[in-house]
Amino acid sequence: NYMMMGGSVAGGQIAGIYPDDFSDEAPLNIGRGRMIPTTPWDAVFSAIATWLEIPNSALTDICPNLYNFDTASLFDPRDLFEGIPEPVPTSSPTSSHPTTNPSNAPSVITSHPSTKPSLASSPTINPSSFPTRSPSNQPSTSPFILLSTDPSVKPSRTPSISPSIAPTKQPSSGPSRQPSIDPSQQPTLNPSGTPVEAPIPTCFENETDKYFIKLSGQGIPKISTCKKLKSRGQNIRTNHCGKFEFHNNIGPAKLVCPKTCESCNDTWVPSTLGSSEPSSRPSPPGGNCVDNPKDEYYLKTQNGMSITKTCKFLSGKVQKVQDNHCRKTVLDPVTDMGPAREVCREICGTCPE
Numbered sequence: 001n002y003m004m005m006g007g008s009v010a011g012g013q014i015a016g017i018y019p020d021d022f023s024d025e026a027p028l029n030i031g032r033g034r035m036i037p038t039t040p041w042d043a044v045f046s047a048i049a050t051w052l053e054i055p056n057s058a059l060t061d062i063c064p065n066l067y068n069f070d071t072a073s074l075f076d077p078r079d080l081f082e083g084i085p086e087p088v089p090t091s092s093p094t095s096s097h098p099t100t101n102p103s104n105a106p107s108v109i110t111s112h113p114s115t116k117p118s119l120a121s122s123p124t125i126n127p128s129s130f131p132t133r134s135p136s137n138q139p140s141t142s143p144f145i146l147l148s149t150d151p152s153v154k155p156s157r158t159p160s161i162s163p164s165i166a167p168t169k170q171p172s173s174g175p176s177r178q179p180s181i182d183p184s185q186q187p188t189l190n191p192s193g194t195p196v197e198a199p200i201p202t203c204f205e206n207e208t209d210k211y212f213i214k215l216s217g218q219g220i221p222k223i224s225t226c227k228k229l230k231s232r233g234q235n236i237r238t239n240h241c242g243k244f245e246f247h248n249n250i251g252p253a254k255l256v257c258p259k260t261c262e263s264c265n266d267t268w269v270p271s272t273l274g275s276s277e278p279s280s281r282p283s284p285p286g287g288n289c290v291d292n293p294k295d296e297y298y299l300k301t302q303n304g305m306s307i308t309k310t311c312k313f314l315s316g317k318v319q320k321v322q323d324n325h326c327r328k329t330v331l332d333p334v335t336d337m338g339p340a341r342e343v344c345r346e347i348c349g350t351c352p353e
Contacts, residue, residue, distance in 0.1 A: 002044055008051065008081050015039070015075055025213070025224050042066045043074045050077035051084060203264035211256035212247040213240060213336065221247045226257035235296050235308075237261070239331075239338045244352075289351030291315075297343035298332035299325065306332050311344040322347060 005011070016039035019028050028036040042063035049062050060066055066074075078084050207227035214222050229240060240253040241261035250256075254263040293312035300307050314325055325340040326348035332338075341348045 047075045047077040051081040205257045211253040212250040291346040297340040298337040
């Protein structure tokens with residue numbers, strides 16, 4: 001963090017993006033109190049250098065990593081300081097070739113566009129007259145309105161943020177690795193060219209896949225990843241893997257991270273759509289609801305310490321004590337360990353119907 005004071009400073013503001021989530025599940029939290037910065041060091045000092053009248057051509061000498069960041073991550077010096085003059089273009093171009101790195105701001109007076117593309121990774125404000133020969137390094141934020149003439153040869157590494165408005169004209173060359181969360185509204189116009197060569201693995205998880213834990217007291221969803229779940233202790237994994245609620249198409253841990261939760265063969269997780277007809281026979285009493293005697297549940301906090309017990313401990317208590325423990329619904333505020341009614345469902349009689 002930096003604090004600037006001075007007569008030319010456009011004060012009274014906080015520059016950059018201040019994180020709004022400092023919890024263990026925050027996307028910028030990498031553990032042990034360490035947060036990923038949202039603003040590069042070069043954003044601050046390139047603006048200070050411009051205020052000190054350092055020319056743009058010399059900014060990379062002061063901030064050598066400046067062009068590793070796009071313009072959205074940098075500061076406009078005119079937003080931080082007062083009295084900075086507008087850039088004036090030169091009367092003639094400096095050379096017959098464009099510069100390797102773009103300027104921080106466009107010239108006031110524009111001439112003809114360059115004949116060769118820029119080598120920088122950041123896009124220009126206005127689109128080019130002709131498309132580029134190679135694809136961009138990163139996907140666009142939202143899908144394009146028009147369909148592609150030909151589908152890409154290889155699938156994207158990550159799915160798009162929102163689905164396409166219309167289906168593609170031709171099917172993809174190979175099947176998807178995982179089924180979609182929601183079924184297609186309409187079948188494809190043409191069938192796939194070849195059938196699937198081998199069965200798709202039924203138990204697959206990606207470390208970056210996100211799963212839903214719960215809603216906070218303020219109604220904010222708590223989300224985590226399979227990679228983080230693997231690093232958790234057994235008690236927290238048992239607690240997270242015992243949930244089956246969805247939130248905005250984000251599934252629970254046992255569905256998103258079946259390998260970590262060891263739930264590849266589980267069939268009792270309810271589907272998002274109801275059955276069209278009832279089953280011919282009722283399910284056996286209790287279903288798959290069997291308590292593990294070693295599983296721990298959260299009881300209370302005493303003198304700043306979390307008090308936990310096991311299902312084996314609860315099974316040996318009289319009915320009155322069991323009823324008292326099974327009535328509690330509060331989770332451990334530190335570890336998210338569940339209460340007895342979520343961990344020892346068989347004893348508490350809270351098995352899913």
